[in-house]
Amino acid sequence: MSFLRLHDVCAGYGQADILRGVSLELEAGTVTCVIGPNGAGKSTVLRVLSGLLKPRVGTVEFAGDPVGGLSPAVLLRKGIVHVPQERSLFPLMTIWDNLLMGGHSLRDGALARRRAGEIAERFPLIEERRHERAGTLSGGQQKLIEIARALMLDPRLILLDEPTMGLDAKARHAVFETVKSLNEGGRTILLVEQNARLGLSVSHVGAVMDMGVVRLVDEASKLLGDPRVAALYLGGNPDTRANGGAARAQG
Numbered sequence: 706m707s708f709l710r711l712h713d714v715c716a717g718y719g720q721a722d723i724l725r726g727v728s729l730e731l732e733a734g735t736v737t738c739v740i741g742p743n744g745a746g747k748s749t750v751l752r753v754l755s756g757l758l759k760p761r762v763g764t765v766e767f768a769g770d771p772v773g774g775l776s777p778a779v780l781l782r783k784g785i786v787h788v789p790q791e792r793s794l795f796p797l798m799t800i801w802d803n804l805l806m807g808g809h810s811l812r813d814g815a816l817a818r819r820r821a822g823e824i825a826e827r828f829p830l831i832e833e834r835r836h837e838r839a840g841t842l843s844g845g846q847q848k849l850i851e852i853a854r855a856l857m858l859d860p861r862l863i864l865l866d867e868p869t870m871g872l873d874a875k876a877r878h879a880v881f882e883t884v885k886s887l888n889e890g891g892r893t894i895l896l897v898e899q900n901a902r903l904g905l906s907v908s909h910v911g912a913v914m915d916m917g918v919v920r921l922v923d924e925a926s927k928l929l930g931d932p933r934v935a936a937l938y939l940g941g942n943p944d945t946r947a948n949g950g951a952a953r954a955q956g
């Protein structure tokens with residue numbers, strides 16, 4: 706049984722159909738990287754999984770239960786957290802308070818503070834700068850805090866949407882090291898990544914999306930060596946480009 710299974714999912718915004726029958730399965734404890742051109746529907750898949758968008762057709766199963774169309778709050782309680790593509794910290798609040806906000810729905814301040822303390826032990830940045838405003842952090846540092854905040858509910862599935870967007874090589878490295886260590890701690894991760902080569906290099910499985918469907922799923926190492934994927938998504942050395950630009954084929 707798959708840990709997460711999407712079958713023939715269709716979804717969209719208003720009149721627009723964006724997902725046109727997405728099927729994808731994730732095994733527990735794996736990292737799966739979704740790559741594909743701008744507008745392919747990658748973020749839309751994550752929005753369906755976190756309940757921000759309801760599927761019109763198709764099924765979503767998580768740990769054996771149907772979860773398609775449930776609200777974000779219910780899906781959070783089931784253990785699915787979403788770190789969205791856009792920045793989402795509260796810039797005027799301290800780093801520590803941002804972290805605590807991730808545990809708001811626990812409705813138990815003592816538990817939230819204990820969890821935040823445990824998380825801070827693994828993120829030196831939090832220990833060092835907890836009393837500073839989040840808005841004073843660099844983009845890469847903010848992304849690390851967003852990921853740390855997502856851990857407050859002890860999630861079983863983490864949805865990470867383009868966590869290295871706009872980051873330099875050093876910050877990208879820090880984000881990917883964090884992804885690896887979360888996975889080594891047993892968490893299942895669905896990663897959308899603009900930088901296909903780097904994303905696949907930290908993943909077990911890769912899925913290529915285009916025009917609202919998943920076109921190809923394979924072991925990440927095989928996708929890295931697949932000439933079709935290389936031609937479309939892996940051109941150039943990502944570390945020589947400010948924003949991983951070559952990894953994004955224009956659809």
Ligand SMILES: Nc1ncnc2c1ncn2[C@@H]1O[C@H](COP(=O)(O)OP(=O)(O)OP(=O)(O)O)[C@@H](O)[C@H]1O
Nearest residue numbers: 718721723741742743744745746747748749750790
């Ligand atoms: N809130 C919205 N309202 C209307 N259309 C939207 C909305 N969000 C996304 N879309 C459209 O849905 C399509 C898929 O968008 P989505 O954000 O899922 O793509 P993506 O694969 O994540 O792209 P990118 O790599 O640029 O992040 C695009 O054509 C986009 O314009």
Ligand SMILES: [Mg+2]
Nearest residue numbers: 747748749790
């Ligand atoms: Mg996106």
